Amino acid sequence: MSDARRPTVQSATHTGGGLDRTARTIMASPVAKVFAFNGCWICPMCSGVFGAITSSQSNWMERAIIHLKTDCPSIRSGERIPKVAPEVMKKNALPQAVRISYAATPYWKCRDHIGNWYCPYCLGGGIRVSGSSPFAAQEIESIIDHILRCASFANGSGKPKTQAQIKQAIDQSNARLERQVRLILSNPASKIFSFDTFWICPMCVEIQPGITADLVNWVEMAAQHLRHACEPVKEGQLAPKLPPYQMKKNVLEQGLRYAIPSMPLYRFRDQSGRWYCPYCTHNAVKVSPADAPLTPADIEVIAHHVQHCFYFDGGRGVAKPIALLEDLVRQANTKLDASQDLRGRLRDDPVWRVRDRNGCWVCPYCRKPVLAVSFQPLRAEDAVDDVSQHLLKHCDGYRRKVQPARDVSELTVLEEKTQVVARTVADEKTEMIQVDRKIYEMMVRMAKDHVISKSDTQSEMEGMLVSAQKTQMKMLPKAPHLPGFEIDVLYRPSQQLSGDFYDFIQNADGTTGFLIADVSGHGIDAALVMGMAKKVISMAGRMQSDPKGVLTYSNEVIRPDLDRGTFITACYGVLHADQRLFRFASAGHNPVLLYNPVRGDLPVAMRPAGIALGIADGAQMESTLEQMEFTLLPGDIVLQYTDGVVEQTNPAGEMLQIEGLMEILRANADRDIRHLLNAVDDALTRFRGAKPQEDDVTVVCFRVQ
Ligand SMILES: [Zn+2]
Ligand SMILES: [Zn+2]
Ligand SMILES: [Zn+2]
Ligand SMILES: [Zn+2]
Ligand SMILES: [Zn+2]
Incomplete structure (x- = not known):
């Protein structure tokens, strides 16, 4: 703003008459009679475009004067002379004018069913709108932008189509779409x-x-x-x-997510929240209990199972009949009720809490001690599975529906007649023999040097693995010859380097140690631990003949060298051939099986308490270890094994389990031990079918002649 103008501004604001004269002077100029393409007046001072002041109005000039006198920002700021040429004014006014026309004309906002907007000039435009008018701000911007560029609009010189013309174009498009929709639907x-x-x-x-x-x-x-x-x-x-x-x-995945919450086929759950797959009927998926609605997470895990379900077969599989699934759930619920009931008895009913001298639970039906549930102390939670297993599968009394014992005395009397004579020697003092720590460290170094050599290439690596495997095999002995006993071993590692190991320790006093163990994990790490642990436990076995002492000592020595999370389950038994006695302890290892047809129809599983090596410190370890022993009878078969045997799954995903192994043992008991172990091997191969061997398999077995 220049100094020269300031007095004029002041006079204008002081005298209304002066402003009127100014406005009329401006209106006399030709630039005051310029209209946009749609007839809207363009103010020559502020370049404003006015939808309310149009060339078609007879009083447009009066309205324009009112604008100049009262509203025009340029006049207010003191300008008095138009500065822009008419052509430039018209061009500058285009965007505003188009906006005014767009806002004022309903048929400029038409779309067909698909959502195409129709340009009132070219009937095209290629602009897709999401809904009907009013369109989204962004969409309106695109529309304005198109019109300004539209060749048919031609900067305002083009002629817009009529409402009827636009409607016709849209009707045609809709009819075309309708034909296409019908075609698609046919x-x-x-x-x-x-x-x-x-x-x-x-x-x-x-x-x-x-x-x-x-x-x-x-x-x-x-x-x-x-x-x-x-x-x-x-x-x-x-x-x-x-x-x-x-x-x-x-759409399989998408479909599953709709189907699972809505279709009856997928609703089968038991009280504990196990979901039953309608294709394979497995109940491995745990979701919310049957009375709660499925959560999104539940739907996720179910969908995951079904997608990978062998029997669903990518949607080609046929679901089992609803009646069958209902039956499965009903059975499961009955079983859950029963185990609830059993849990209550094991907790509260003295008749169900009887144990013999060895701590074995005594069954009120068959009145026999059931070694499989020798847990310490008796906890209903832990025992309920073992007990129901016993009742359903092994209990003669339950099977014959005999009246269960009503009084504790009925069971304690019978205890004396039990056939398996086991005696805990948990309170026996263990003499710890100290070994120079240095000897042990040297052994660890040796074990590591055997397996690890610096190598870069793949073939060197493989060569190293093969040699490590050979070393490992060399560390595992053949079964010893012991007069009056038949001893053999089955060893089948799942990978080149195994975490399973075993040993026979023949001592000068005539006892023989039977060691079987399993290092958590596989590969080089497990093999390293195995080499070290085997030496330690075997050496401990040579130093003393007390199984509990051997395991306590070994834990003490091995534990500092194990990584966190690595542990070793081990079962160590000592055969006193002269006394015909087998005494054993277990560090979290699988039960020892004893079978002899003269003892009973089924093998018994003996599981002394004890946690795995590498978990607890000396005193704690010793306190968890239980020791068991029994007098050997001619024909007794004693079998130690690793979990690779019982946890092997078949193509249906079921594990062999201890019952499976017991069955194999029972069915082949009349063979010599070599053939019995071959039979175990064959049965495992048959059981897993096309599935790979999942873990190392080791079975150590002897028979009393
Ligand atoms: Zn103005
Ligand atoms: Zn156009
Ligand atoms: Zn579609
Ligand atoms: Zn399934
Ligand atoms: Zn029973």
Whole structure:
């Protein structure tokens, strides 16, 4: 603002008459009679475009004067002379003028069913709007932008189409779309339902939630989707592209997420929340209990199972009948009720809490001690599975429906007659023999040097593994010859380097140590630990003949060298051939099986208490270890094994379990030990079928002749 103008501004604001004169002077100028393409007056001072002041009004000039006198920002700031040429004014006014026309003209806001907006000049524009008017701000900007650039608009010199013309174009487009929709719906691909329920749009190949086969108007709903929502249709795709099986496959995951919460097929859960797969009937998936709704996380785990379910077979599998699934859940619930009941008895009923001298639970039905549940102390929670296992599978009394004992005295009397004579020697004092720590460290170094050599290339690595494997095999001895006993071993590592190991320790006093152990993990680390642990335990076995002492000592020596989370389960037994006695302790290892037809129909599993090596310190370890022993009878078969035997799964995902091994043992007991172990090996191979061997398998076995 220049100094020269200031007095004029002051006079203008002081005298209304002066302002009127100024306005009329401006209006006399030709630049005051310039209109935008749509007839809106353009103020020559502020360049404003006015939808309310148009060339068609007879009093437009009066309105313009009112603007100049009262509203015009340029006049207010003291300007008095128009500065812009009419052509430039018209050009500058275009965006404002287009906005005014757009706002004022309803048929400039028309779209067809697909959502194409129709330019009032070219009837095209290529602008897609998401809904009907008012359109989104962004969409309006695109529309204004198009008109300003539109060749038919031609900077305002073009002639807009009439409402009728636009309507006709839209009707034609809608009719074309309708024909296409009908065509798509007549295609067989439009009648594909995921899980026979959820409609799959053949164009976008997505499940449309809410369009299901059971709805009478599903075709109309599908048409609605194709008309208004389906992207490929909007993009101009004319026909389905995928064959039906591919469509189904593509929406499998999506379909599952709709099917699981809504279809009866997927609703089978027992009281504990185990979900029953309608295809394979397994109940490995744990979700919310049956009376609670499925959570999104539940649906996720179920979907995960079904997708990978062998019997679902990518959607080709056939679900089991509802009646069967109902039956499974009913059975499971009955069993859960029963185990609830059993848990109560084991907790509260003295008759169900009787134990013999060895700490073995005595069954009120068969009145025999059941070694499989020799836990310490008796905890209903831990025992309930073992006890129900015993009752359902092994108990003669329960099977014959005999009256269970009503009084504790009925059971304690019978205790004296039990056939397995076991005696705990938990309170026996253990003499710890100290070994120079240095000797042990040297052994660890030796073991490591055997296995690790510096090598870079793959073949060197492989060569190293093979040599390590050889070293490992060399460390594992053949079964010893012991007069009056038949001894053998089955050893089948699952990888080149195994975590399983065993040993026979023949001592000068005529006793023989039987060691079997399993290092957690596989590969080089497990092999290293194995080499070291075997030396330590074997050496401890040579130093003393007390199994509990051997394990306590070994734990003490080995523990500092184990990584956190690495542990070793081990069972160490000492055979006193002269006394015909087997005494053993177990550091978290699998039970020892004893079988002799003269003792009973079924093998017994003996599991003295004890935690794995490498977990607890000396005193703690010693306090957890229990020791058991029994007098050997001619024909006794004693079998130690690692969990690779009982945890091997078959193609259906079931484990062999201890019952499976017991069955193999029982069925082959009349063979010599070599053949018995071969039979175990064969049975395992048959059991796992096409599945790989999952873990190392080691079985150490002897028979009393
Ligand atoms: Zn103005
Ligand atoms: Zn256009
Ligand atoms: Zn679609
Ligand atoms: Zn399944
Ligand atoms: Zn029983």
